[in-house]
Amino acid sequence: MAVALALAGLSAAGAASAQEADPTAEPQDTQVDEIVVTGIRASIQSSIQQKRNADIVSDVISADDIGDLPASSIGEAIETITGASTHREKGGASEISIRGLGPFLGFATFNGREATNGSGDRSVNFNQFPSELISSVAIYKTQRADFVEGGVSGIIDMRTIQPLDFGRRRFQVDGRALWTDYDDKLIDPSGLGWRGTLSYIDQYDLGEAGRLGISIGVQSLETSNPEELFTSSSTWVACDGNQVVSATANCAEVSNASVLSGTPYYLIPGSRTYRQFTENDQRDAAFVALQWRPNDRVEVSLDYQSSQRIYTEDRQDLNFSETRRGVNNREVSDDGVLLYYTGNSSIESTPTYRIRDEQYEGGGLTVTWEARDDLTISADASFSSTYRSEMDRQTRMRSFNRDVYGNVTPGVINTNRVAYTFDYRGTDIPIITVDPAFDVNNHDYFSTNGRVRRDENVREHDIKSARLDAEYRRNDGMITSVAVGARISDMTYTDFDDRVEMSFTTAETSAANLACRRDFAQTGFLDNASGNSITSWAQFDPLCLFEALTGVEDTGRNADIRAIGNRDVEERTLAAYAMANFETELFALPFSGNFGLRVVNTDVTSRGLRSGIDVINNIDGTVSLVSTGTFETETFGGSSTAWLPSFNGTLALKDDTLLRVGVFRALSRPDPSALGAGRTIALAGGGSYATVEEAISGITANGNPAAEPLMSWNADVSYEYYPNADSMFSGAIYYKQFTGGFVPSVVNETYEIDGNTVVVPVIVDTATSDNSDLWGIELTAAYRFSSLPAPFDGLGVKGSYNYAESNFENHDLRLGDSVDAVTGVVTPGIVEPAGIFGLSTHVFSGSIYYEIGPVELQAIYKGRTEYFQKFVGSAAQNRYIRDTDTIDFRASYRVNSNLSFSFEASNLTDEPRIHDMPIPGSLREYNSYGPRYYLGFRFRY
Template sequence: MHHHFARNALSRAMSLALLGMAATPAFAQEQPQIEVPAPVPAPSRAQEPPSVPSPQSATVDEATRLDSIDVVGYFRRSIQFSTEAKRDATGFTDSIFAEDIGKFPDLNIAESLNRIPGIQLDRDVNGEGLNVAIRGLPNSFTKTVINGAQVATASIGLNAQNQNREVDLNLFPTEFFNQVTVHKTPKASLLEGGVSGVVDMRSARPFDNPGTHFTYQLQAEENDIADKISPRGSAIGSWTNDDGTFGALVGVSSARGRIGVEGYETVGWTNPGLNYVQCGIAAPEGVDPLSVRPSECNAGGGGNWLIPNVVPDNAATRAAGLTPGQVIDRDLLLALNPGLTIDQISEALIPRLGRPVHMSGDRDRDALLASFEWRPTDDMHFYVDTLYSEAHRTNDRIDVNLVGRVFGPSGLIPTDMQVDENGVVTDATFTNAQFFLEARPYVEDVKYWSINPGATFWFGDAGSRLDVQANASRSWMFRESPTILVNSPFTTIDYSNTGDVPTWDTDLDLNDPDLGWTWAGGRVNVQNEKRVVEVAGARADLQLGDDGRNVKVGVAYDTFERRIQGFDNSAAWQEYVFANVSDAELASFLRPGPYGFITGDFDSFKEATDYYRYRDEAPESAGPNTGGSTGGISEDVFGAYVEINGETEVLDRLLRFNAGTRWVTTDQEISGPVTIGGVRQWQTLTGDYDEWLPSFSAAWDVADDVVLRLSGSRTMTRPNPSSMLPNTTFTDTTAQVASQGNPNLVPYTSTNFDIGGEWYTGEEGLVGLTLFNKRVEGYTYQGTTTMPFSQLGIPYEDLESYQQDAIDARGGPDVATIVVNQQVNANATLQIQGLELIWVQPLTFITEGLGFMGNFTKINMEPSGPDADVLEGNLYGIAPKLWNATAYWENDAASIRLSYNWTEGTAGTGPNQNGIPYAQIIGEDRGQFDLSASYTFASLPSSPQVTLNVINLTGEERRSNFYYDNAVNDIYDPGRTVLLGVRGSF
């Protein structure tokens, strides 16, 4: 805590110094008279949006000034809007604009952001972009706002968890947005919460394009794995009255999508856990040599594959020539696997659950946007923005597993096994092998709504104004995910791992419902998950001066609440199923599957086993099957800031700057279920902290077409709510050691420095270089904290009597100390250094409308401090290199562009996976081609534009490995998606 106080004191000192540097020249210069051509007749200042400018309504009052736009083609115009906005920004920002309402240049907002330097896209297993990470930090360090208000979503991906503060962008139709800006350096007036940056999404409003307009878009989508055509479409209408005082915009969007994913998963790899007899070591006196598996026999860790102690009695082992009941010792293992040593056998790596996996289902989404603006005078502007989105998603996920881990009576017995130099098994014959079908027909519903009213009041002759705004949003999700798991008879298989993934040959027909599938060792689950996220806030911003030179002060109040609950009724449903569906009857609920193994007749099985009653009666559990924990967090945040924007001249060249500081205080309540004394109850823990966040940016026009930039700042991200949930348990009878979440975690904070510049080469062209450095503190790890019992938040009277006696013997609740295992902030600093290159180049000297754009990012991370080793193990998921490029050509009627995005592979987890010290999950390099083309029939009503989009043109897969290249961890093929459509406007 002392260290935290010292950092705050330093921040306050930095704030005062920066303000002192900036205050003197803020109003020292006379305001220049600038005439800027606008793409439409410039409306009065009352027609201006209060904060984020629109390319359709540029005026000299805006902080961002757009030069004359004369390029042809909607994509080139979007690039030029972005180029001009970057040029006129003071800090380090990148923007993407829609050329017109409903004409965002990409199908997915996350995909659009992927074209910005320093952005790493997080894709779901079906290839869809979910959320973004910025400059070497996880996506939970990215703050997302819509029209200046923070966004939180309850949705999760197909294989994602979203246990932190990520925002799934696929819930929002791109057609509803006119501009997305990534602020890589902060301003005091920006909402805090993003150490790495802020993604600011601006929804369409009627005065973005005054008059009466209607746009439509219809598309047919087909994925070559889902193999079904799905429709999607949108319509947006806007109107403003003749005197420019009132406007309305309403948009609807609907998508009926299908997913198709083929893949292979392993749930990690494992090796044998040999007992004393199997590795040939004498057991100590009194130790059972068959049941104990000592570390001397398993020097490489792991050991989740248990070779049976004796040969099981089944048809497979007898057919393999083994004698049921024979002890499997060292000599037998060596005889069955000639050429291998016992050490090689003990280190042999196979998948824990090698399984082909297939996903198919619906991805439906309906959304509504409404925006109203009222401008009764030139000095007043009122608006209300509303957004509603709901998604219905299903996923019939089925996989068939070769059991490599410990599972009931099974345990592979290896014969003729071969391994490579890393111990990975390349060939083998396994007897006593067993498969199980795992079927999970997910059903998920997600809803999101928000309302954002506000007003702007102008006063004085200098363009001073007051902005006030309120916001409220709620996101809700419910997922049910039953599991049906049945086992095959035992068999002998030929196993091979010499291609992309391990394969097997078996005499069993795994696609035969009458094979002899059994409940023995199987299970059924009924598991539900409910999430609710609510956000509300209000803010007021006072600007004294025009947009070029001003002092701004503001206050903000925000609340954030999130609750995750798991529900589980598996034991009761399984008891009913096993009692009412015999092995003989089981086959009637199985069907041949489309992928070479059986699937389930889910509807008839649910009806026959009273599934829906058990689903609806499911009691609350410790957490859902996505890996989260049941619990909730409530945050109340108050913020205030002062900011100065100014202009001056240095060496007869314009220097623009922004300086300020933001102060925020956060009060938290974290609650979750705990069981003390056999009684389950919800416990609430509290915490609070405050931060000073100074920032300074300057942009110097050193030449007519060259801008140099400099920025220094401090940013913050609030800690992971999942690390603060109570979940209090005692691990000993004397109540001396407990496990609990930590409500006193302080935020992640980063001290940032950026330097760079751009050369603007004409039209949409630019060449830019940015060097950045971040020093991040606040990373967490599993540590210990010693505190008096009274600080645990547990009533003394709820303890067992023997625990009360133990605490009394140590001095009572206020004196007796408890060692608490919990997440704590590491005493370490992560230094992130990187560079970003961007090049946008029109090639009109070759042919009109031709050009390319590309960028490259390189990131290096280095921890330091006493806990640097701990921090090193938590650095994963961020690619050290990434780049993308787009070639485009457009004229009055036709356009085509081809994009390629490449991300270097990186570790997805820390080491020690499955108990194997060196093992990490490492993603492979991946590149993806996307194609977009259109042709406009300008002579027809509404000027219809026929569009063609191809996502993942070459059908690239996504793959990760269990440390070694030939030990695949998982691989997913999302297929190629083709969209053919038409859009137009009146």
């Protein structure tokens, strides 16, 4: 920026000198040239204009030209919109929360239609869509009756270019080199990644057949995503604080009732893990759109999108698998956080090779017919389909009192355990100090209990929908138009988890160990985290180990992939609406808007499998539970009908000042995966068990087919001021009242386990009948200092802030309140409930940009406070993400109207992502992924 300012100053001084050189020169004829606004300024102007013209409370980020959306990804573009915040995965923006409300309370559409994903929820996987091929992203914060139903917090709608509306030919090539800072830590770095995009838009005169527009875009990318983390298992228990734990036993769990009667407790997971891994990420995408106008009254639009993303992951874990064993010399905080203790555990080196293949296809056909000057009829048919397959090949190598050569292993006690201390007092991650006699970097010491797992998860999510709409326009009276419409949608969601597991003798494990060793794959492991005490460990090639033990590269699936955890869900939605648009006066001021009613009927059919269970005793002393192979199908269902009135009004206080109000009822449906009828059996960690009941730490329903949509009443008031094309100021107050929170419900179910009838309490997540409230404020400002003298007139700022509070409650699955499904009796929990999924009390995004001639510079800050992050697709305990602040930077230089260059950097402050569980302050995970840099060019013709 300093260089740009200096150059601008020299340029301005030169211009001034030229004028002063000939003060007697005759005045020249003045001619007003057309000012062409481009880049960041054009995007902001377009966004302001669309917000101003909208008939509801909304915020938009848009581009006047293809590829001009000012962000390296769709997620990062959205998080610059007022009130939007993202959860970061793989170093990039992922799930979107609107106004502090999690993804399950929002709704996302693509070209106005529902879209599928591979996560088991109803959000859109924004990483599947190239930002260069998206023209605009809007967040609608109040509802209209003609919107696709869904979205208590709002609707995110992504749009692609309509070629005839674009109105000009455009051929464009975008290329970017990608570099991840952490790649330098790798011993065998992946080098530069890349992303290439090719797009073409044109219009054709077909004579008597009208006009045809075509838009084609393709993109390919390949990059690496190195990460490093310290993590823990997702199952946490409360252990008895009075117990002196035997060195050969786990700490004893204590019930919620005992804690509430005065028994001290501490919170502890089943395992803790250091993880180092690299990832190779590849994506190929293609977008096609045709827009045909045979005459002035008919338009036909056809669009198709395809995206395939494949990533592979080489994951290396050092695992302390028995962190509940021998827990003594404890220091515990007042709220149960375990700060210090001594214990002993098996130590495992566990390499994993993961491959995920996610394929998306979607598209639709829209026909619009202006039957008369005052009547328009449109029909739309669309589909969206996502297939995701994720397969892990994992091998475990465990510590043992004899190394691979049969020699005594120093530091090992109780056959294969190692003593250690745990100290989490004032550091980023715990200081785990292993008995110095045991060297975690010595491959020889991981010589027993070889175990191979091949885990495959497949999810398929499909939506087929059709809608018919009609609008009748009037030329007189307060009502300017009336619209009616109907929509039908069929959604299916299926998934399965398949596990092939094998255990091996010490001799077999040692032989594989010797064949598949490798050096630690990086330097400086977790060097940005205070307290890190383990910077390397013995690593093994995951594919080599898998094949050395099994004899094959891939064992393949089980012959029978049926399991009691599988989901098979069908959902049919029928909806109809009527809406009127109006224009009138209120208090002698122009007043316009719409009101309407939408009715939505939802029917759910969910099928689940039930079977007997056999107990398998493994070589290492643990047990496995497997189905007997005889299954019965149980079918469950649910149905609901919702009436959704809405009203939106805009009062023009002045030519540049608007007051908007919105009152509406909204629904958010449960995630497709949350409608499953399957069961998940969790095993207690480590060791052998005297009884099956002791081995089973819990059975959890992986969904509730009877779950109804979450309903809310909503009210918004927004004040908006538009002083000029580059500037706007707005403030909004909003209120939402929900029906219910979430609390675990306990149901006794009978299972045949190892030939014996066992009654096990099953936890089902259910909604309460209580009302919950949320209120908030959001502020937005954009301003360009165009009144300042050159070169400072190119300076501009944009910022947004959202504040939200709610009494909504999500109770912890194991340690929170629970309700008996039969009696309705509530058993109080010992940990406080979480709030709404994704709710951050404070969310802020701000940017400063500067344009001087062909140079554009922009710095962006994004921050949000702590929030509850639910595990999508599986029932789990409460997880919290700590406060997050990131800084990004963008710069571009236009050589001419055809060629430009750009530089971008994200996460410049190397902000880690830190998880707590099951309460804030109780560390579960510390994840670090470093800054990322992009150097690109664009050629357009």
